[in-house]
Structure formats: C-alpha cells, structure tokens
Amino acid sequence: MITLLDYGAGNVRSVINAIERLGERIKIAERADDILSAEKLVFPGVGAFGSMMQILQTRGFIEPLKSYLVSGRPFLGICLGMHALFEFGEESSGTQGLGIFKGRVQRFKTALAVPHIGWNGIRVRQPSPIFNGLRGDEKFYFVHSYHVVPAEQDVILTTTDYGYEFVSAVQRGNVIGTQYHPEKSGAAGLCLLKNFLDSDVPPVQVSRSAGPTRLAKRIIACLDVRADDHNDLVVTKGDQYDVRDQGGVRNLGNPVELAQRYYEEGADEITFLNITGFRDFPLQDMPMLDVLKQTSQRVFVPLTIGGGIRDFTDANARRYSALEVASKYFRSGADKVSIGSDAVDIAEAYLSSGRATGRSTIEQISYVYGSQAVVISIDPRRVYVASPHAVPHRVLRTDVPGPNGEPYCWYQCTVKGGREGRPLDAITLAQVCEKLGAGEILLNCIDRDGTNSGFDLELIRAVKEAVTIPVIASSGAGRVEHFYEVFSQTNAEAALAAGIFHRHEVPIQAVKRYLEGKVEVRLETWVC
DSSP, X not given: OEEEOOOSOSOOHHHHHXXXXXXXXXXXXXXXXXXXXXXXXXXXXXXXXXXXXXXXXXXXXXXXXXXXHTTTOOEEEEEHXXXXXXXXXXXXXXXXXXXXXXXXXXXXXXXXXXXXXXXXXXXXXXXXXGGTTOOSOOEEEEEESEEEEESOGGGEXXXXXXXXXXXXXXXXXXXXXXXXXXXXXXXXXXXXXXXXXXXXXXXXXXXXXXXXXXXXXXXXXXXXXXXXXXXXXXXXXXXXXXXXXXXXXXXXXXXXXXXXXXXXXXXXXXXXXXXSOOTXXXXXXXXXXXXXXXXXXXXXXXXXXXXXXXXXXXXXXXXXXXXXXXXXXXXXTOSEEEEOHHHHHHHHHHXXXXXXOSOSHHHHHHHHHOGGGEEEEEOEEEEEESSTTSSSSOOEEOSSOOXXXXXXXXXXXXXXXXXXXXXXXXXXXXXXXXXXXXXXXXXOOTTTTTTOSOOOHHHHHHHHHHOSSOEEEOSOOOSXXXXXXXXXXXXXXXXXXXXXXXXXXXXXXXXXXXXXXXXXXXXXXXXX
C-alpha cells in the first residue's frame, strides 16, 4: 500500500494512475495519522512554495511529515514535494520549509526561458535503487521556475544543465526527491517510479550520465475536440479554423484513442483544445473531464487542456469561477490549462487601466498552481500596411508582401475561433500575459492554419524575442523539414501540429528521425 500526500493543488491524478498502472494500491493521506502510519509515502507538489507550506500547516501535516521523514521509511517527493524538504524557499519571501535537508529553493538565474519546461537529461552523482534498469542517458520531464540549492553535497543525487548546472534530485537514506516528474516521463519515468515502489531493488550506478545535459525541443500533438452533429466528442481539424466538411463536422477519430496513439508514437506532450463551449453543463458533468480522466490512465506525458477556462453559469444558475474550472481540469489529469479569447479581454483591461488587479484568470491560476500551469493560446492573423507608422501596433517588415505589395504587417489578435478581430497585436498580448503570470505561449497563425506551407517564422521570431517564457510554434506544418526550419531559424522551444499527424501524412517518429543529429530531441524506444 502506497500513501499519497494530496494537499489539494495540481494534478495528482497522473501520479495515482502511474502507481496503479504499476500494480500498487493507493491510500490518500487525509489525516495526520495517515502520514504517521504510512509504509511508503509519495508527495507530489505543484504550485507555489508558500501556498503549499500554508496548506500543510493548516491541515496539521507539518509535524507528522517531519516525524515520518526522520523515521527511515521510504519517501518520494516530486517537484514541489522535493522543495518542501529544504529550510526555506525564496519564492515566498523566505517561507520556511520542513528543514530535513539544509539549503534553500531559488529561482533560476539564467538568460534562457523560465520556466524550464520540457525533456532534459540527468547526470547521476551517486548510486540509487531508482536507477535500476536505466542507462543514464534518458530524458525526463521538467516544469519549474525554481530549483533547490543544497548546503550539503552528500545529498545530491542528480544534476541537470539549464544555463548552468543545478541539482535535479536528492537522496539521503530512503528519502528521495526529484525535480523531474516520473509520472510524466514516459517509459523511463515509469521505470524510475517502479524502482521506488520495489523494496528489494539494490542501489545501482548508471553508466551513461557523463557530460552536459541538453533540453530537447518538444514535438506536441494537438487534438481539437468538439461535439459532432450527434453530440459525440470527436477530434476534428479545420482549414483556417473551419471544421466542417460537406455539411458535417470533420471527424478524425476518438480523442482518448488518438492521444494514446501519439503517446506510443513518441509525442512529448498532448494538447486538447476544447472547441465546443459546454456552458450549460454542471461542471462535474463537463464531457472533457471524462476525456482527461481516461487519457491520464493511458498517457504518461504532459497533458494540456484549452477551451472554456473562464467564469460561467450553468443551466441550473450555478456560477463557477475560472479557477474552479481549471482546478477541476487539473484534478482530472491536466498538467496545464490554455487560455485563449479570455486572455485578450484580460490584456485589454490591463492596458486600459495600466495595472494588474490580481483577480484575472491568468493571475488567479498562476498564483495557486504556478506560472508553468498557465499557457496563453494566441490566434492572430496578418494585417498588411504600407508604413510602420500606419497603425498604433507592433509592425514588422515582412519578406512576404501583401496583396498590394505592402512591405509591412502587424498580427491582429482574434477571439471566438478567429471570427472576431481585436485592436491588439500578438506581441503586446504575449508580453502583457507574461507580466500577469503566464508561463508559456502557444502561438497559432490563422493565415497558415491547414495550409501545410510551414510555420510563420516571422511571427514566431518576433514574439519569442519579446518574451522570456517558452513559446510553442503552431499552424502550418506540412513536412518534416518545417520542424527543422522553425527550430533552426527561431528560438521556439516546441512545435505543435495536428492534421498531418491525424491523417498519417507525417508520423511523429518521422519528425524526430529527421531532426536527430540536427536538433536535440527525445528518442524513447525502450520499455523498462
């Protein structure tokens, strides 16, 4: 029996599913006695350090946790669950941690994009049972803005490079903490988790962990999900956002089955975009919740859900806040939520008032769950102009002139699935959302959507240069060469595609094979 400490924040569903997938039973720690009586304790943490410690204090878990940790019984802290082991966190004005290990938690100090999101390697410093069956050159999934700085070298288990070398796992006796998420790291992560659960595994030293580690460029499969004319949820794909074909909704498959297929083919992440606004449903009956729950039982890479992350009132006059909606998605298996049209409204309000309120959807979700949990989906289209001074927006000189030879353009933000334009440009929207707490940008392009003509490199380059958070390139991929173009000609951290994957035109593995040796990618072809 494995006891899981669930303090109420983030996606613990995936950890539960991974442990159950490995044949173990889970007990949720609801009281202090559950912690004290645990045989093995897993503590997955997501969000803000201060908020976590406050919740643990309120629930009376601090002292029981300390007692458990000094008892010598097995403990696995994941991400924030590892941070809690240290003395204090800089994130929340020096909030005290459990103090089991000496040291602190600090924000990344690097010119690279923060949060550090994606698949990176580890360099092993000491033997451990959790490495049994691993080679040492595997990549694991990271998503964090802060990392631990131990005061004692002997607790360092692994390090990873991101601008500089940082500690990515710790161990002393049976107490282990990992910055990376084994439950989201595919076969390698499941192998590591299996080793922790198995009491009879001896410590091993891996053989291939020398040299600097490298963050992989992510290949993301996107599934646009909506109800068809029979009210069944299907994966569809539009051409410049038009999803109908011969009068009906274009049906490209079952969302859960397609997500599992992409996981097995090596997708680094799966993104669901809910393009049906189920506003009349009580929150607990939202159809996408069931899709997430089923997918997280089969797919062990990160899941993002977009669409409907806003305040709404159902048919029973029950009002739900955007934070409640996001929380329900996280508890159903999502790791990140994507905010689209509402982000435009939020940015316009910020630009009008000149100040943040702390009450916007972006601010509330990032405060509770961390900036890494908030993705902003931007849907711009090109508007050509003859002069850089023609409009009060960020104007770019373009190598693709307009219909009348215009040498400049700006990227107008749209809402409502591209049907309505707003007087706001994509660069400004990205910058405002970063200020409000967003951790990643999903950058679409209506002009390129469904064209298979390649990503809009000018747009991607301009937005990436304007923000310090990761950018996902989207819209226009048609060949494997397009993925190399976007990674070699921009600094985008990830590239997303949909239709070419759904229709088997370009398999995910074909993309990775083409990129291998040219761009750092994750290649996973084994099972522990």
